[in-house]
Amino acid sequence: MKVVVIGNGMVGYKCCEKLIARSASSPLELVVFGEEPRPAYDRVHLTSWFDGKTANDLLLAPLSWYTDNGIRLHLGDPVMQIDRTHKTVTSYKGITEPYDYLVIATGSAAFVPPVPGMDKKGVFIYRTIEDLEMMKAYAPQASCGAVIGGGLLGLEAAKALLDLGISNTHVIEFSPRLMPRQIDEQGAAILQHKLHQLGLKILTGKNTREVMGNEAVTGLQFADDTILPADIVVVSAGIKPRDELAKACGLATGPRGGIIVNEQLQTSDPFIYAVGECALHNNMIYGLVAPGYEMAEVAISHMCSDHKAFTGFDMSTKLKLIGVDVASFGDPFPAPDTCHSIVFEDKYKGTYKRINITPDGQFLLGGILIGDAAAYNLLLQTARNKMVLPANPEELLLGSRGTADNGAGVTALPDEAMICSCENVSKGTICQAVTDGHETLDDVKKCTKAGTCCGGCTPMVKDLITATMKAQGKYIRNVVCEHFAYSRQEMLDLIKLKSLRSFDEVLDHYGSGEGCEVCKPVVASILASLWNDMILDKGNDTAQDSNDRYLANIQKGGTYSVVPRIPGGEITPEKLIVIGEIATKYNLYTKITGGQRIDLFGAHLSDLPDIWEELIAAGFESGHAYGKALRTVKSCVGSTWCRFGLHDSVSFAIQIEERYRGLRAPHKIKSAVSGCIRECAEAQSKDFGIIATEKGWNLYVCGNGGSKPQHAQLLAADLDSDTCIRYIDRFLMFYIKTADPLTRTATWLNKLDGGMDYLRNVVVNDSLGIAEQLEAAMQLLVDNYKCEWREVVENPELRKRFSHFVNAPADKDPTVKFETMRAQKKAAEWK
Amino acid sequence: MSTTHTTTGTWFFACKTTDVPTNGGVCVKYNDEQIALFFFARRNEWYATQNLCPHRRQMALSRGMTGTVQDEPKVACPFHKKTFSLKDGRCLSDEHECSLTTYPVKIVDDRVYINVAEIPVMAEV
Numbered sequence: 001m002k003v004v005v006i007g008n009g010m011v012g013y014k015c016c017e018k019l020i021a022r023s024a025s026s027p028l029e030l031v032v033f034g035e036e037p038r039p040a041y042d043r044v045h046l047t048s049w050f051d052g053k054t055a056n057d058l059l060l061a062p063l064s065w066y067t068d069n070g071i072r073l074h075l076g077d078p079v080m081q082i083d084r085t086h087k088t089v090t091s092y093k094g095i096t097e098p099y100d101y102l103v104i105a106t107g108s109a110a111f112v113p114p115v116p117g118m119d120k121k122g123v124f125i126y127r128t129i130e131d132l133e134m135m136k137a138y139a140p141q142a143s144c145g146a147v148i149g150g151g152l153l154g155l156e157a158a159k160a161l162l163d164l165g166i167s168n169t170h171v172i173e174f175s176p177r178l179m180p181r182q183i184d185e186q187g188a189a190i191l192q193h194k195l196h197q198l199g200l201k202i203l204t205g206k207n208t209r210e211v212m213g214n215e216a217v218t219g220l221q222f223a224d225d226t227i228l229p230a231d232i233v234v235v236s237a238g239i240k241p242r243d244e245l246a247k248a249c250g251l252a253t254g255p256r257g258g259i260i261v262n263e264q265l266q267t268s269d270p271f272i273y274a275v276g277e278c279a280l281h282n283n284m285i286y287g288l289v290a291p292g293y294e295m296a297e298v299a300i301s302h303m304c305s306d307h308k309a310f311t312g313f314d315m316s317t318k319l320k321l322i323g324v325d326v327a328s329f330g331d332p333f334p335a336p337d338t339c340h341s342i343v344f345e346d347k348y349k350g351t352y353k354r355i356n357i358t359p360d361g362q363f364l365l366g367g368i369l370i371g372d373a374a375a376y377n378l379l380l381q382t383a384r385n386k387m388v389l390p391a392n393p394e395e396l397l398l399g400s401r402g403t404a405d406n407g408a409g410v411t412a413l414p415d416e417a418m419i420c421s422c423e424n425v426s427k428g429t430i431c432q433a434v435t436d437g438h439e440t441l442d443d444v445k446k447c448t449k450a451g452t453c454c455g456g457c458t459p460m461v462k463d464l465i466t467a468t469m470k471a472q473g474k475y476i477r478n479v480v481c482e483h484f485a486y487s488r489q490e491m492l493d494l495i496k497l498k499s500l501r502s503f504d505e506v507l508d509h510y511g512s513g514e515g516c517e518v519c520k521p522v523v524a525s526i527l528a529s530l531w532n533d534m535i536l537d538k539g540n541d542t543a544q545d546s547n548d549r550y551l552a553n554i555q556k557g558g559t560y561s562v563v564p565r566i567p568g569g570e571i572t573p574e575k576l577i578v579i580g581e582i583a584t585k586y587n588l589y590t591k592i593t594g595g596q597r598i599d600l601f602g603a604h605l606s607d608l609p610d611i612w613e614e615l616i617a618a619g620f621e622s623g624h625a626y627g628k629a630l631r632t633v634k635s636c637v638g639s640t641w642c643r644f645g646l647h648d649s650v651s652f653a654i655q656i657e658e659r660y661r662g663l664r665a666p667h668k669i670k671s672a673v674s675g676c677i678r679e680c681a682e683a684q685s686k687d688f689g690i691i692a693t694e695k696g697w698n699l700y701v702c703g704n705g706g707s708k709p710q711h712a713q714l715l716a717a718d719l720d721s722d723t724c725i726r727y728i729d730r731f732l733m734f735y736i737k738t739a740d741p742l743t744r745t746a747t748w749l750n751k752l753d754g755g756m757d758y759l760r761n762v763v764v765n766d767s768l769g770i771a772e773q774l775e776a777a778m779q780l781l782v783d784n785y786k787c788e789w790r791e792v793v794e795n796p797e798l799r800k801r802f803s804h805f806v807n808a809p810a811d812k813d814p815t816v817k818f819e820t821m822r823a824q825k826k827a828a829e830w831k
Numbered sequence: 832m833s834t835t836h837t838t839t840g841t842w843f844f845a846c847k848t849t850d851v852p853t854n855g856g857v858c859v860k861y862n863d864e865q866i867a868l869f870f871f872a873r874r875n876e877w878y879a880t881q882n883l884c885p886h887r888r889q890m891a892l893s894r895g896m897t898g899t900v901q902d903e904p905k906v907a908c909p910f911h912k913k914t915f916s917l918k919d920g921r922c923l924s925d926e927h928e929c930s931l932t933t934y935p936v937k938i939v940d941d942r943v944y945i946n947v948a949e950i951p952v953m954a955e956v
Binding site for chain 1: 845846850851852853854855857858859860863865868871873874887888889890891894895896897898899900901902904905907909910912914
């Protein structure tokens with residue numbers, strides 16, 4: 001196959017690259033003609049030529065690349081004629097080359113408005129490196145500049161003039177605002193203000209009538225008879241497709257220019273393709289590089305009998321204009337009746353942000369960012385991938401309150417999400433590259449080409465590298481410990497997937513070594529949260545943290561404390577007497593806890609089963625004070641006695657405590673129920689708290705006492721008891737499923753991307769579609785509940801484990817010493 | 832595993848192998864001493880140290896969680912999670928902490944013996 005490419009600009013070069021990539025499978029002869037004297041360079045970053053980059057730095061590939069790949073490149077030699085009948089082209093220097101397929105990638109020229117005087121000295125266009133060189137040579141004799149055109153390129157040209165030292169520069173725009181195609185009036189006003197601050201003068205609504213001066217330009221005269229003195233003028237009023245060759249050989253062209261192409265980029269002659277800024281697709285000329293690259297891909301793949309189609313391209317763009325971020329994506333200004341817009345404007349900082357969302361608030365259509373375009377990539381992806389918006393879409397602009405995490409945004413994207421639209425690189429490809437060991441930005445760029453063109457996606461590529469490595473436990477070591485290269489959440493999913501029931505099984509499947517004091521309790525807790533088996537069974541006893549292993553809290557001196565469950569803090573006098581009798585019999589120190597229970601201290605290890613045998617006989621059960629588990633549901637006395645009480649808070653507290661007793665979680669869980677707004681149970685300081693209202697219950701979550709107190713936040717209001725319990729089921733299981741080890745609900749919420757609104761969406765609106773699953777998971781635990789102390793008391797093998805000496809079970813630890821204080825005992829002070 | 836130790840002291844019978852929980856510890860009484868005995872079932876290794884944690888002088892190490900760090904067997908005290916090597920008794924989490932006394936262990940059939948040749952010295956704090 002012999003292919004001739006006319007034009008060696010960015011898109012023409014991309015065609016070569018695509019052809020070479022496919023040449024392995026079939027032999028290829030490739031000839032390229034370029035008009036400019038140097039091989040293809042990065043026109044997008046043309047202004048960086050003024051920052052000290054040389055023409056060579058801007059090259060997309062050195063000359064040797066063409067030679068190495070067997071490409072015959074003719075530079076400074078434009079094609080003058082196409083002979084479609086004989087399928088040949090002839091160049092300016094007289095070279096005639098036959099072709100099987102011809103690709104026209106002639107690009108565009110600057111559009112110069114038909115105004116008298118455009119041929120005067122000092123008037124330049126802004127298109128090629130040669131243009132820049134001529135401007136640079138002329139600039140020293142100039143002092144006031146004018147740029148005709150206030151679009152993207154015009155503002156770039158103005159930057160070029162500033163860089164050349166012409167600080168007195170005006171931008172002249174015909175329409176009433178800057179960048180009329182990309183941004184709206186309000187945004188343009190902010191941009192104009194910002195550019196003005198930076199020393200650039202802007203004139204809008206000005207129609208240039210004449211370029212004044214004799215030989216050299218001296219000024220511009222406008223249609224309103226005003227005059228602007230200027231001794232250097234740059235014309236950047238738009239582009240004009242280079243379609244003259246195509247016209248001359250009879251290919252179909254548009255009435256206002258451009259070579260007409262179909263979805264495969266074929267012109268009216270099926271052996272001739274047109275790509276880039278010279279191609280007219282569906283009445284559109286695409287003046288950006290990303291769609292040009294996409295065209296190159298489609299045309300070359302069609303030539304090689306692949307079936308791809310070019311169906312249009314969105315003109316989203318982000319750039320820094322003279323230090324000001326400007327971005328426009330998706331549909332920047334749809335008709336008002338087809339969308340709602342959310343607008344944020346900060347005149348002080350000079351930022352303007354607008355997003356357009358569908359009337360149902362579900363999807364992002366497009367938007368504009370001026371002054372701060374940090375959110376551009378994420379917004380663009382959100383719009384492109386039709387991702388469902390959060391309940392409060394304004395957070396897309398303002399960020400969710402209280403969190404500073406923007407990494408979660410990338411992880412939410414689907415694998416197909418196009419991250420680098422210039423090079424057509426998907427999220428999946430980038431993540432795969434990272435997984436394959438390319439763990440630096442440079443490596444990923446080299447291997448995927450992502451971020452090598454406009455560079456706009458670089459922050460996102462970085463986020464993806466971080467997120468992928470994080471997922472492998474490499475970067476931020478969120479993994480459990482050296483024995484398990486997974487986060488707690490991943491461990492939970494894996495253990496559930498394989499229905500593993502013991503620490504040993506989990507270590508066999510997913511770990512290495514022997515485990516340690518970090519991973520053992522994590523796994524033990526996950527197992528308990530998933531299955532609610534007896535925690536001392538299946539060899540899991542030695543995987544429990546010491547307190548869980550002996551179902552009691554170790555205290556100073558090595559004795560233990562015993563906390564029977566007293567649901568809601570309600571207890572009969574008979575039961576109080578039993579506790580008193582047992583405490584007397586075993587010589588235990590007694591104290592009322594903060595959670596409305598009674599703690600019995602100073603029990604020898606070997607006495608624990610006997611103490612519990614008596615407690616259980618009197619109708620008590622374990623209070624799980626030793627576990628990362630539900631502790632207590634505190635209550636006020638409620639409507640049965642209190643003259644203010646709205647509902648029976650004690651009954652509800654007992655119902656809740658009995659439902660969740662024994663529930664193990666990443667950390668301890670406390671709760672409370674108050675019977676009225678006076679909040680005597682202090683429910684708003686609990687992991688979940690319930691307060692009676694006239695109409696039902698208000699449910700608050702993620703409160704915390706402790707060293708860093710935090711008020712619980714309202715999750716849902718005026719609930720009936722059943723709904724309240726359903727929401728608690730979902731809330732607790734979601735917490736258990738996703739929290740890191742030893743993270744209380746308050747900290748968990750603070751780290752949760754999207755915060756309370758997200759949590760409410762999951763729990764109340766079921767935005768993840770997992771509510772039923774969470775409720776079922778909780779019900780399984782509720783159904784499997786057994787008092788673990790009863791099981792120990794009734795099992796002689798388990799009882800045996802509660803002795804201090806393995807070889808002298810009847811002996812107590814002789815080193816245990818007590819002292820006396822206020823008529824009770826206390827542990828001897830340690831040294 | 833410590834059966835390979837060549838020691839000259841007294842081997843005393845501690846307990847049956849089945850008396851020790853897999854991957855866990857027990858406390859053995861020897862005269863007035865308390866010795867923590869650990870069984871690493873996955874690699875079939877036995878270790879013995881003093882039961883006293885030198886940090887707060889608590890008789891608790893036998894109730895600690897066992898594990899490894901870089902393959903080195905260790906135990907974590909249930910009080911403040913100080914960790915100690917079971918190979919040589921040194922504190923792994925605090926280089927200024929005293930070391931534990933360790934004892935050779937040997938298994939004969941299903942019986943566990945601990946060697947108390949070296950007079951155990953309570954670590955001074």
